[in-house]
Amino acid sequence: MTDEVVKLKPRLSQRSRLIIALIYLTAGSLLAWVKLGRFPGLGSYDVWFWSGYVVIVVGTLLDAPWYTKPIDALTNAIGSLIAALGLNPDTSVAAGAFAQKFQILGIALSSVGIIIALTAIWYKDSESMRLRYLAFMGTKICAQLGAPSIMFGPIMLSSLIWSFYNQVDTLILMTIVLAVLLFGRPLERGWGFLSEAFGRGPALLRKVGKPLAWNHPGIVEFELDASAAVAPRDVVVICAPGQEAELGIVVDLFVLSDRKWGRTILTGVQLSKTDLRYSVSPGESDVGIFKVNPAQLPEDVRERLGEHPISIRADSFLGLVSDQTDILHLVFDLLTPHPELAEGSLVTTEINNDRVVYQIVNATVKERGLDAQSVRGVLSVEAVKLGKWTDAGPEPVKWVPRPNTPVFLVPPKGAAFDLSTVGVVPRSSVYVRPDINRMVHHNTAIIGVLGAGKSTIAYQIIHRMIREGINVLVIDITDQYSISLSHLFREDENRSRTTKIQMAIAPTVNRVDQSPERGGNIVDFRRALAEEMNSFMDGEDRLWIVNPQHFDVTMQEGRPSGSAAAFRHLSMVEITKHVAEAALTKVQADGLSESARLCIVLEEAHSLVPEFNSAASKQDQEAAVGTARVVMQGRKYGLGFLVVTQRTANVSKSVLNQCHTVVALRNFDLRAQEFLEPYLGPHFVRVLPTLEQHHGIVYGPGFNLQQPLLVKFWDYEEFKNAALEQWGSQILTERGVGEAEVAEENLSLDDEVPF
Template sequence: MILKKVKLLLKNRIVLFFGFFTAILLLNFFSTGMLFPTTETKDLWFYSGIFMVLFTILFIEPYYSSPKNVITNTVPLILVFLAIKNDIADQTQWWVIISVLITLLVVSVIAMMLDDKNSSPTAFRNKLSERLKNIAIFFGKGKRLYSAIFLYFLLVYYVGQNDLNWYVFCLLVIWAFILLIDQNDLTNAFVGSKKEKDKSAIGQIFGIESQKMFLVKLFNDSRSLKKFDVVKFNYSMRNTQKTYTGVVFDHHLLNQEQWIKVLWLGECKTYTKHLIDDTVYITSGEEKNDLLQELEIDNFAGVVVEGSEIGKIKFEYSKKEDNLQEGDLLELKVGDMRLFYQVVSGTTNKEHLEARNESGFIIGEAVQLGEWRGNELSFNKFGWVPQINTPIFMAKTADLDVPKYSLPDYKLGNIPGTTLPSIINLDEAISHHTALLGITGSGKSHLAREIVRELSSNTKVIIVDFTGEWARELDDLSIENMAVGGGNIDDFLKDESKPIGIITVPDMSNTEDILDQTQKLFERVFNFAKQKYQDDEPCKIALVLEEAHTITPEANFLGVGGDFGKAKAIISKMSQIALQGRKYGVGMLVIAQRTANVSKTVLTQCNTVICFQAYDETSFNFLGNYVGKSFVEALPNLKQYHAIVTGKAVRSNMPMIIDLTKEP
């Protein structure tokens, strides 16, 4: 204990100062008979030399190092040398010394004048200012400058005098020991205590930005820190004896001082000891590894920021591994609830720290899905907004309950990167009509074929195909190929052995003949279903309209020649059949590339929408009513086989991005 106190005293600035100062005075007394050196020129080694070396090392340089301090060092020395000019025998030496001092002074002044806080750090004058600052600080540092003065006067006035050689030697030894002082190991404490600062202490809490984010000023001797380093601390304002854990969220240099933001993540339950209140400690070794795992730092994605709403949060993105993508699922805690949000966008921003210093960061947006309800295979929306700086993590869904399901429930896909399925009720999807929208190659036809395979077990499926691909893709099933006008449609509808009928239309244009033939087909299917309904033998029929813009085009895109009014009337009648057919068990699966070309009367009857990648403004405007602005803005960036799903048949009560890639 005594040895520990002695070591602490030997690191104290004041103790060291008076210790070395006393040693120099005693040495001078035994050598010259006087306690203090004279004020003659030859003894300036003391007043402008070793004394200033000791003073700057202990009290100035640990706190300041800038051109202002170089000016403070050089101006007094210039005045001293101007005063003793006639006392120096070798005037060349005098001119060299005074020139160096004036040069350092001028360089420091120019560096400060060039510094433009309203310009970017990369501006030429600021880059030049920074270089001049570095030169001035390197050569004008008190330790170097005053050491040079000390050696000059000692060598010029004392070396060579045989009776004082031992005196010079002792002074050089004392000077060497002063230079060996480790500024980063110094302290102002005289007495140790249970709460004395240890080497893991990195800074002190200066303020609190919110309930969870602390602003910390780092000690000058703090070890190098990185984002996501784990720290612990006691916060005096909480009036508890608990130790809290957090993570370094951000790191800034402000006014030549280092600052960090610490995000509080929880209570430290394993590695606790008596810590100084409001002092932050870095963790290391086994403690750090355990806390990294306990706090799930690898899954940490950011914090909630201002501008968040009940249905959509904004968050400052900060992830150890930069791999967040649109559609990824995030989670956060509000009380005991785990709430899930889906990433829909991200934008870059700049924060002005001071004058010309800026810090770049990313603000993400995520739409609330809610709390997972396994028994419903859906989410339950939460009715409030999380607090600012609430930690956000990449969702871990392996522990969530996903019960088994069967037809008519069908798994479209998973939320990207998770095991949570998106379930659609196929009976409702067809009875209330479903639209598959997206550009060529996005995956809509592939999904349509998968849905048809599932439907064929209990539903009559009639496919109007302009591509010729359906027959090839479904050749392993029992298929009835029918004429364009549906000549054998009644026989097909009555034949229970063939669930799928394909009408291949050779012409891709919406001519009057094709529209007329399609109308007749719809009427015959409608009348068949209506009769079945009246006979109390309801049936289920799905009309799959590939290239729907050809079969049910918007009036603006009618490609017929001749009687435009007649063609428009046909479209109106087809839309009316689509509207009324639902009552009798006739539903549609509408497949189109662009909503602009498809009858809006038909599309607006589609109560379930599955939209793949899209670019056109008309699709954005139409889909905005279904999925909202946030998801509409995500449409151009969707990956292949990723889609936004929403509507009556989808189990989730919120739109969401899903990955339709089938598991091997």
Template sequence: MVNNHNQVSKKTINELWQRPRVLVFSVNVLLAWIVFFLATSGVSPFSTGAGIWLLAAIAYWLLVLITTPFFTPPKDSLATAISVVLLLVPIDFSGVLVFKSLLQSIQIVTIGISLAVALLALIAIFKQSGDKNSLLGKICYQLSDKLGKGEILFTPVVTISALGFYQENINWALLISGFWVLMVVLKPVELIVKIFIYFQELKNGEQKISETVGSVSRIDDPDIVRVVLTNGAKTWKNKKVHLIHLPNDEHALVLPLFIQMQGEEIIGTGLFSLTSEKPSFKTEAGGIYQYDRDGLATELINRLSGVSGDFEIVGLTVERSTIGNIRCQVVPGLELEKGMVMFANIRGKKVYYQILDAATGEESFKENPFGMHVVSAAQLGVYDPKNGFQKFPWLPDMNQPLFLVPENETPEQILEQNEFIIGKMPHTNFGVPIVLDDLIEYHSAVLGITGTGKTELVFDIVKNALDRGTKVFCVDFTGEYRPRLSTHNPEVVGLSTDQVKELESSLFAVETGNFGAKAERAALQKFLEKIKPEINAQVENFITDDKKRLGIFELAEITNTKATLRTTEMYLSAIMDWARENRKAKQILIVLEEAHTIIPEVYSSGFDADTQWIVGRIGQIALQGRKYGVGLLLVSQRTALVSKTILSQCNTYLTHSLVDKTSLEYLSGVYNSDHVQIIPNLGPREFLAHGKAVKSERPLVVRVDFDLEKLKASKALDRNINNGKQEITI
């Protein structure tokens, strides 16, 4: 207990908090003014040189007691020197009768010393901001610190005032000089206050002052504190809360973020929040202390984020952030991935951002540049359970913290009957809803290279559409749809083997016949007219039979490209003719697998007029289909090979990984540059979702959870195809 009391005594006697300092300053000024009033019968110290000593005393106490936390060496010496010069220069010695030359000499010498101190302090300040190891800077610092003390520079001012302007009453001159020595050397008022506080601490049984782990270097907006760590940064770790005693005598809780070296100093950066909670130990202004208990870090994070939950701090918003895309300096040790979601509290709103990219960076210091990771994240907006993500019109403040959305957080989602989830945002429970009506009415495209999961995504869309009563007509070039969707009892439509052979033969005859091939064209047209009623009947039978929901038109047996295009056009035209006559009686989704084969980009690609006409006809279906309840779902590996006339009609894009330049250039008209850059880096089962059917005003990175049953079904299909079999049950 004795040791504890000694600790309290030592700290209390050496230092005062800000409020007791103000009290000591006020009492000192009052006592000095009483002495001045009794000596001169005057009120204002500005009237004659007799009041210079009082002004000097006030300036000294102001610098020593009030501004000490704000003027660190050598800035305090600079302030003292300037104050002394301002007090001495205006003194008029014309009324001084005795010691005039001596006092003028003291004035000149003191002004000279003060100017020298000011110059030394300025050199030290500039050298410290540049090279902290500068020998000149260190010498100037030491000289200005020693010579610039208030006790040294203000004493000549008091001496000049007392001896020069109280010559009619030498007793007052001696009394004022003695009063100055008493107040500067013994500091009786300050000593009395310290002793009073000391006994109050003993009475209250307060603990000893805790050992600091550092001191406050500077405070940045908003709520960022930089500290000089003195304990080797042993406690400055993630979620280890600290306490700082601010210069204004308030306390704040600090959450450590970063550590970097500056010269020989270890600088810590943290987020702080003011607290009314008083520590159980004594603290000093400017000090920082280890201060942690169970749950305190979570409480502080919730206070900083503005919402309740178990969140991780991702980092701080840094320069070159925009409304649509922000940059964030990442807290070291945090494991992040593209697609992860974080949020910031902006104007009381929880605004979400999705990580798209990351880069290394370097924060420039005079010494020991600090390496860091900076993530780039696109704004998703404010989340609404019914409407999804809605754009937010502003961005976080500079240095504002961002928080990671935890995987165990399950947001509320309100889905209508025609809406379904196609995947989740990576490492979250945010399901991404698709509006089926918009997917069909405004046409859609699923893009991606082989092996990215686009066909599995299409299967999910088809199944959800079937479950909601939509007629789905799949034009399948791969032969995968019938076995993979066998549980939905697909209706297989198409030409017979003999009809396919006859069509291919007729088309070949047109290509190789005499100039103009009039006879061959007539024969082809006659054949088409012959099979058209059968095609119309197949289509009508499929659409009107409520038991038949899934129709599959397989093209695997057709080897001629023109035959593929011609038959596809005839079946799609038959669907359109029925839809036109029975306006929106049925909702029909047409899936074009390997769309680059079915609707190729014919212009400037060597295709003849007939092929261009056929693709143009399919393009008309895309343009007019939405009027009659018919929508297209294009599936392709490359946008470069797909008809842009038809692709441009798609208002919803589900884009898996693509690497070819042409596709990325085309998609730059669909997504902004930040999202286009992430497309080549998308992994298996990951895609960008954007458009009319996606319940989000901005693009989303979506991931489909791994499904072992889907993998087994896909491998089983490969084995069956290799063995010459086609049927498989999922």
């Protein structure tokens, strides 16, 4: 078989065009000097002719030699309009009246050019598909109508007629000059001819395959010749009868049935018939895929090819948008494996010219092939839409990407620790910033199995709440918070609050009263609790840790029999309710508030606010309902809750359902996954059992997120050390600790951590 080739004609280089422009300008100056006895533009009437001459030479050879962008068309149109308005031919003379017709034509042409160019620029990024199409058509018109030769042609002709109407020989000569400049372009043609004649002829593009199918939009499938050497990201020219040759970028290569196949994405960059010369062997057609070295392409074609997304981000190209993509989810076949790709990685694609971020949540192996007998395995990757990323986080983006739109990996980068954030998206430098005020106002739930890191994340959030001036009341039956957060509160003051309540209720633990509701020490407990709540909220301390098991609270059951009565000891569920109600009473007394004032942390929430069918008694059921009522009513007074649990099935849904911000850590419980699915969606729920330590899925107003996001949280010890290093003085002095204690605390940190 004889080789089939296509010849790619060279275009003038920028240096060549500069030389030609200088020749044109020099020739024009010499012509004016010889014929008129002066340099161009020094006459009173021909200034606009020579101005147009310069603009056309510079514009067509240097500024926009191949095509005119809307912004260039706008510049040309405004310039020509100013020039047209500056003409003032004498209409009492026949030549002046004739020149005025071209002046009017120039004004009309310039005005239309301005309108079309502004339309193309204004609606280029419109959300309306119809307006974007209008901008596209405007761009196409600007490419032709906005050229300097079109815009300034009528102005030059008007100036020419009025300037030289009484010098017939000069008028004829200048008309010839104008025609040659606008239509002849002799120097450009001659330069190209000489380049070919002296060894700089057309490059030969050898055929490497033949197209088999056009998959709309923008994909051509092809079969490679057996000996063809083609690699992914190679540039090819697709030639077909009756169509302009178009450049494509190879995105996929594979072997099936001992034959080579591939796919190329069309770039929209076409080569005109003046750029290509077909040289086809006898019996062959001019249909084919031709490999091209981008360096051989004309300069303007090379520039436009370089603007294609795959050319710009070749190293991060992953694949193309495929079927089953919907409004919320992206599906693409992985065409370019990447070692850093994993669940949680961020990828981007375009929707209506917006770069939209997605997060990978799943990948499955699927079969693709030409028919049932010829198949290959591919990885089909699923990702969830996050939105258009801004400094404040992702913003929602409507609609879906077009089929076959390129998908790119957000380059993996190491992220330095940032105290103002809770962590980063895995394998990226995308930070996740909390909104602590909204986190409290909208209530927050931290859910995960034992050892997943729930408490350490709660510790970080508590630090931030105190930093924001929000009081934190922790109800903790494990006493772990008192140990882990000892640097944030005065232990003696915290112990004093507990002791005062214990002393207030101890004498009346078995008090008998004719009115059962006054029997026992419940009344004294409520009174002492209210006093300590007021003291805490109005004082300098920001953190109060309460263990319900440290209080022996009793209620008399029924009327006494003589001096004896039966008593019931309140459970920690009931004590939790009373603590919550005391907090609500205090914030209600302080009035409505749009800012968070107090957050109650429910550690091991399944033991403090159990689900109805998990409660140990009827009293616990009623108490859990009472706490849920406080959760519901507290928001408008600046009271919120942080619910920490590993067993969502056993936590009151009346409480959990009011937690609009969610932090979901590793979880294997099916009932927990069922509860989380409305918040996170099925894709993220499937990821929960595989989450690593300190990784979680966050969602809600507390993170300014309208879509779930997989996050790697900072290590707590690193966070704590940095918080005390940068915030310590401010936090500690606000709660009333002296400067000497602050210095001592920071000194001990310096001894342990080599900053």
